Amino acid sequence: MRVFILFSIIILAGTAGELCVSLAMKRVGEATSFHPAHILRVVMRGLRQPWMWVGVGMMALAFFALLGALSIFNVSFVVPVTALSYIAGALGGAVFLHERVNLWRWIGVLLVAIGVTLVVLGKS
Amino acid sequence: MGTEAIGKTSPATQSNHPHKPLKLKTFLMILVMVICGPLGNVLLGKGMKQVGAIALWPLSRLFFDATRIFATVPIWLGICSLLVFFVAYMLVLSWADYSFVQPASALAYGVVAMLGYFMLGEDVSPLRWTGIAIICMGVFIVSRTTPRTTNPKVADPG
Numbered sequence: 001m002r003v004f005i006l007f008s009i010i011i012l013a014g015t016a017g018e019l020c021v022s023l024a025m026k027r028v029g030e031a032t033s034f035h036p037a038h039i040l041r042v043v044m045r046g047l048r049q050p051w052m053w054v055g056v057g058m059m060a061l062a063f064f065a066l067l068g069a070l071s072i073f074n075v076s077f078v079v080p081v082t083a084l085s086y087i088a089g090a091l092g093g094a095v096f097l098h099e100r101v102n103l104w105r106w107i108g109v110l111l112v113a114i115g116v117t118l119v120v121l122g123k124s
Numbered sequence: 125m126g127t128e129a130i131g132k133t134s135p136a137t138q139s140n141h142p143h144k145p146l147k148l149k150t151f152l153m154i155l156v157m158v159i160c161g162p163l164g165n166v167l168l169g170k171g172m173k174q175v176g177a178i179a180l181w182p183l184s185r186l187f188f189d190a191t192r193i194f195a196t197v198p199i200w201l202g203i204c205s206l207l208v209f210f211v212a213y214m215l216v217l218s219w220a221d222y223s224f225v226q227p228a229s230a231l232a233y234g235v236v237a238m239l240g241y242f243m244l245g246e247d248v249s250p251l252r253w254t255g256i257a258i259i260c261m262g263v264f265i266v267s268r269t270t271p272r273t274t275n276p277k278v279a280d281p282g
Contacts, residue, residue, distance in 0.1 A: 021214065022222040029279035030219035034149075039215065042279055046214050086227055093223030100273035101223050104265055111262030112227040118255025119233045122248075 006069045007081055014062035015088040019096055020055030026097070027051070083116040146219065150271045153216035158231040160209040166239055167202030174198065218279065220271040227266045230259050 024046055031042045046052050069078045090109045093099040101109075175193050179185040193199055216225050234256040240246035 018226065019222060022217045022225075025214050025217040026274075026277065028218055029277035031215045031279055039211065042218060043211055043214055045279065046218075086230065089226040090223045093221055093226075097222055098274055099221040099223045102269060105223060105227075105269045108262045108264075108266030108269070109223070109227050111265065112230045112259050113262075115255045115257070115259030115262055116230055116233055118258060119237065119252050120255075122250070122252030122255055 002072075006065050006072075009065035010062050010069060010078075010082055011085045011088050013058045013065065014082070015085050015092050017055045017058030017060075017062060018089065019092045020051045020058060022055075022093075022097060024049035024051035024055060079120040080117040083113045083120075086113040086116070146271060150216060150220050150224075151267075153212045154225065154228050154231070156212040157209055157216070157229050158235050160205045160212065161229070162232050162236045162239060164202045164205030164209055166236070167198045167205060171196045171198035171202060219276055221273055224266060224269065224271050228263050231263050233259055 027049055028042055028045045031038065066078070066082070086109050090101050090106060094101045171193070174196055175189070178189045178193075213225075213229075237248050237252060237256055241248045
């Protein structure tokens with residue numbers, strides 16, 4: 001049960017946090033140049049979005065849950081499970097941000113999740 | 125649709141005709157992310173190894189350890205690197221799909237292994253190389269989809 005709760009927080013809060021950051025930046029609008037002054041303005045505008053802070057809060061929550069999980073289980077178990085967040089991310093993008101995730105993107109996301117799992121399992 | 129796409133593109137046409145510059149700047153930012161993210165973590169790890177174990181109690185010891193952490197050069201380099209990572213992340217998310225950026229940034233797993241192999245002389249197991257190859261394949265497939273599938277808003281310069 002504790003395992004389930006911890007991993008749910010890591011995956012759901014982590015992904016939700018990143019989705020919130022994404023939503024905030026979509027509200028700011030596309031950064032059109034790489035001029036430092038423009039970048040600074042876009043970043044400052046992002047920091048004024050409430051969703052940015054909701055996102056940072058959720059990512060912090062996920063981080064502490066990750067630390068908690070790491071204090072109980074091996075890294076080689078924890079990190080492959082968090083690869084599920086790639087699937088949660090594609091789902092979240094489609095549902096909450098109305099991104100059109102087509103079949104190819106789904107296949108890519110699945111491969112990435114499998115690859116991340118192998119990388120962590122292969123840690124010597 | 126499409127006829128006014130030359131010159132000042134309207135947001136609606138841009139989303140339906142993702143052109144080269146959009147892909148180029150997306151890949152540039154993801155490149156910055158996958159280099160600065162792992163580099164920052166490696167630097168933080170290196171810095172914390174220099175500092176050694178942290179005492180949480182008594183508070184005076186904790187305070188002393190905290191000052192030692194912030195007096196370590198790699199820690200600051202790591203923080204700077206992670207700041208650059210986060211700015212690149214914010215910028216790319218201002219125009220590209222989250223479901224595009226998130227899997228693409230998984231290349232960072234490969235970069236960490238490369239950094240470990242070439243800079244620190246670590247052993248990378250065959251299973252790990254296989255995983256990296258599969259991640260790269262996945263990222264390649266994701267990158268062939270258009271970076272943006274929603275209607276964008278442009279940040280006004282003023």
